[in-house]
Amino acid sequence: MDASFPSLWFLQALILTSLLTVHAQLPGAWELLVLNAGVASMHTAVTRFNTVVLLDRTNIGPSRKMLPKGHCRYDRNDAVLKKDCYAHSVVFDLKTNQIRPLMILTDTWCSSGQFLPNGTLLQTGGDLDGLRKIRTFEPCEPDGFCDWVELKDVELVNGRWYATNQILPDGTVIIVGGRGTNTVEYYPPRKNGNGAVELKFLSDVEDNQMDNLYPYVHLLPNGHLFIFANNKAVMYDHQDNEVIREYPELLGGPRNYPSAGSSLMLALDGDFSTAVVVICGGAQYGAFIERSTDTPAHGSCGRIVATDPNPSWEMEDMPFGRVMGDMVMLPTGDSLIINGAQTGTQGFDMASNPCLNPVLYRPDQPVGLRFMTLNPGTIPRMYHSTANLLPDGRVLLAGSNPHYLYNFAAEFPTELRLEAFSPEYLSPDRANIRPEIKGIPNMVRYGETFEVSVSVPLPVVGIVEVNFGSAPFATHSFSQGQRLVKLTVTPSIPDNGRYRIKCTAPPNGAVAPPGYYMAFAVNQGVPSVARWVHLVA
Template identity: 25%
Template sequence: MAYRPSKKFKKTLFGSGAVVVLAALNAPAAVSFVGEKYHAYKIAQPGYKKRFGSWAPVEVPAGYSVNAIHAALLHTGKVLLIAGSGNDQKKFDSGTFDTILWDPKRNTFKKIPTPEDFFCSGHTQLADGRLLVAGGTARYEILDGEVKRAGGGMRVKNESPDKPITLKKGTVFRSPSGVEYVSKFDVTVPKAKRDFEVSYFKSGQMKPWKTKVTAAEARVFVEARKEGAQALTTQAAQYEIVGLKGADADNVYGLAQRLTTEKQDFQGIRGAYEFDPRAEKYIPVAPMKDARWYPTLVTLQDGKVLAVSGLNDVGDVVPGDNEIYDPKTKKWSKGPFRYFPTYPALFLTKGGKLLYTGSNAGYGPAEKGREPGLWDLKKNAFTKLGGLTDPDQLETSASLMLPPVQDQKVMVLGGGGVGESPKSTARTSIIDLSEETPAFRNGPALPQGTRYLSSVLMPDDTVFTTGGSEQYRGAGGSDILKAQFYDPGANAFAAAADPTVGRNYHSEALLLPDGRVATFGSDPLYGNQANTKLGSFEQRIEIFTPPALHRAGTDRPALGEGPQELDQNGRVTFRTKDAATITKARLMRPSAVTHTTDVEQRSVALGLTKTKDSVTVEVPLDRTLVPPGWYMLFVTDKDGISSEAKWVQVGGR
């Protein structure tokens, strides 16, 4: 006879089984919970912090959180966080533009009135300590399938040599077939150029005066007044400007070839401003000739600024028309012509040439302007540099001049394929520009393929790297919660404490005057690993404290009284009780960073002379090594523990 369990036994068995099943189901969560608790305990231990450093969140008061697209350290010690519209079209449409000034020492926040949309502008440090901000957003993109009205660039011609003409936003251009298009912005067309040929006698006859007029031209984006296929055109045509009369109607007209419903990219602005750290406000200066969105601004050895690339006022990559800003006149002039994709990484090198590492933030064809090289601005000559592994994965890569700048070594870290490519690389490469024939050589690999990596020069001559993601804009939950130090001397990475906040597109990191590193921003496409939930902008601020500062506690070398300006020999002296323990000094140029692009930061090795109660540092006089501006002066002891910074101005008054 077969055995059958009793009802009582069945109940007991079912109850026990339920407990077993529930325990099994909850085991991963329980293990995860225990693991998280242990990890939190481990990283809080003093021994761990002394070896790997630590992270801590910044308490941001309600109403002061911001979509930090740009971050710049000012010589007042405060950090300018620029959002503009912050990649939020609703804010753009409402004209709500944000800038926050954060004082990391007091942890205070201040809202700064923001006159234009500086979202995706360029910026650089000026010699007097102001921050030049140029470009930004005139119009948000409209994706394929969402464009309802045909649009594109209209070239506006003016054949009158007597006067320029301004056409206001809303000006109507009419095609030969009667289709009407409306301009989306104001546009001013200069007057035409008049050339004369001087009369002279030839074979006893007077040759008459001749006048040649060359029409002036400007661009403006136009959009069809009505939806429908009748507004689509790929044929070149001349367009009448409705409302013009008399000579103006004869002299001023439009020319367009492609007006379509294809994707319409972001469009840039010409606006330029200096942010005054003392007055804590934006001050307008002369606008650029070309509108720019995603431009790079780089300070040159004479204190002037070169503006390169960007999307223009019709959404095309500026074809190579670069501009130079003079801080003395507050005006722009024509620069050397060369094409680059947007946000190209350009570094001032010894002798005055610019190194283009190939790092960029996108926009532009894959086969144009992406090869690294040295650019001689005076001759406008470009020498390509080879040896780079994964040269097709330089978009969203990081680049920086390794410390100290006198060594003239530059490093490229990570990156991905063009556009929304799934490719990413763990490659790092280093080039030594002091070699007779410089070429890139592979450095140690990153832990995994990484885009949007933040890289920060430290006072002890290491490079701190953090964050990034493996996929485009952190898709697939691919944010990398890892950090490490690169040691140029050992040519190796060493682990650092893991950040708790993921950072990908639109994220930044910079060195603070107290020797810590602050991180901001991140703009993921998706909010989950399955890519089914839209992402949201990361507004938390997190600060990394390096291991050396944990080892030091309150016993750090300190600089006392001293001037903020160098003497005629490039020297400056500070009182200090720690002279005996100080082993080296560095000038650190403050960052102005966006889209993984920071061409400002550089670390300069200084001559060091000590007495019992003072140190004198000597700054190189070569302005291609030390461009004019304000710098942080750090001194470091034999254990790699740095002081807090003193601010010193180099040239440029």
């Protein structure tokens, strides 16, 4: 049986259950999904079986979800629990809202992750006994019993705490940086036996508040990597271990951990040759060093065409200063900026004034018109919270634990509730133009032409898009591996009450690395429920 809740926290949560869906004059709607997920999710990933893996530290003390009877973890070095029979990872079934405990053996505090081409979740590093560990989770049907596996025959060459993972065009994963680790390495290890390779850029930008942690890594359509740390960025050739371009410095101070801005690469479309990176928000420099909880976060965003021969940053301001915000790529190509605080910095008990209003970022609008303020939530989501796009177009919010251990009596308590935010495209008045995918291949190859069949309540006007969205690994205000690719499509053709759309799969792994993607049909800005498609060479 799960451990009981502190009465005050439980009473507050029960009151909120009477407000399952909140509507306001501003766009967007909120929905409370689960009162007790058991763990405060520091790391979150959506699987192709429409389940969600939630993952916390192992040395956090008692969670609120027990492992199955007879399953316990023994760690004589654990400062809190030598015999630990509590779950620190769970899997969440989106259809039933049921939670199943998972067994994780070594510390995953501030670790990294990425899905492999076969759909297995690769999870790397952490702290203490998890520093060099590699773990996998091979997802299964919601009624299955898949669980974490800790690899015995291979470890990381360097310890990785606060690193970033990115899948590459050939399906291997690069693991970048970490605290005190200014190198990169690969999984599986490269055959040339180089192991970990120094990336001097990371040490060059390191400062006394460590703003090179959790670097922002984006795979560009030319096959190179855009790597941003502190306030600088480079284009990195991972094949030859060579920095081939240095970008201009981004104004506004550091953006990475612990300054905690966020970043994404905008949707790839057209001939897929242009990549645009956006970086928003962050703490004022020095807030982390001074442990200041009331220093205002800044609201500046920088936008750069990373593939331009002469790139420069275009600056604009969000409606709110925000630290620890999450940027989520939506199926339409717009993005959602959600979670975080308006003052302070990342770290335990180092932020206040939660930023409850999400913001919609519309990249196709001119400067000054790109941001739209959305309906505020009621649950603060600050340090160690996550946001993930779901196959039905909603955004899942999980976690928030600004404390060293679980603490339900603090001003900003440990958060076990799961909720979903529905963008305006899911509002009832858009239901009559929402498409439904009736037919799509389960697997497509690069460059292949294939058909998608959709139905729409009202006649289609204009082009119905088909867009591939990745399932990233969300942690610490950055979604590792996040990507949206807008496929080349032909106008839809009416066919017995449905519409047939001819699509061309992405041309290569630099545009879309191999793996499972959520395929959305988008009609007049309204996405369908996604179908999972396996993209292979």
